[in-house]
Amino acid sequence: MSPTRRMWRWRSNPLRRHEDIVEAWIVLAVWVIAVVGSVLAGLVTAQAAELRFAQQRAHRHVVRAVLVADVPYGAAARWSADGRARGSVRWTAPDGTSRTGRTLVAGGLKAGARITVWQDDQGRLVPSAPTSRGEGHVEAALFAGAAAFAAAVPVFGAGAVARARLDRRRMARWDREWDLVGPRWGPKAG
Structure with missing residues (x-):
């Protein structure tokens, strides 16, 4: 036109x-x-x-945790599409205290397994890693x-x-x- x-x-x-x-x-x-x-x-x-x-990148930190109870394979289907299930974990917070909580972990793990979880500055578990740059x-x-x-x-x-x-x-x-x-x-x- x-x-x-x-x-x-x-x-x-x-x-x-x-x-x-x-x-x-x-x-x-x-x-x-x-x-x-x-x-x-x-x-x-x-x-x-x-x-x-x-x-998120500044306030989320990776920490090693220990699985407190077994997580069966069948439980994974109820919680997430990627095969993870809710499991109890124990980790050490930034202030040095031992904490326990529930987070999504791979199905089929046995108690005592070492896993990686994410926590915030107060030592609370966060559901996922921070978004990359x-x-x-x-x-x-x-x-x-x-x-x-x-x-x-x-x-x-x-x-x-x-x-x-x-x-x-x-x-x-x-x-x-x-x-x-x-x-x-x-x-x-x-």
């Missing part, structure tokens, strides 16, 4: 109506708000996600894209509703004008 056809609402034209001018401003405003809003939403979301992942970048980018999309959709929706209302007004005005002009064309036009 040529630039002159795209900009027809902005050019002076004897057939241009007030609704055409309003629609041109609505289209411009929708695009500006959608682009600026989605970029801001994406940037804020990406920074928040990166910060959260960095905090590379995975964090990818996830932050995905979150940013989703936030940008979520910010743009309502803006475009509101613009579409406003344009639909303008179209109804335009059609109603055309109907009124046709009611005035149409009878004059009656039998002479055919």
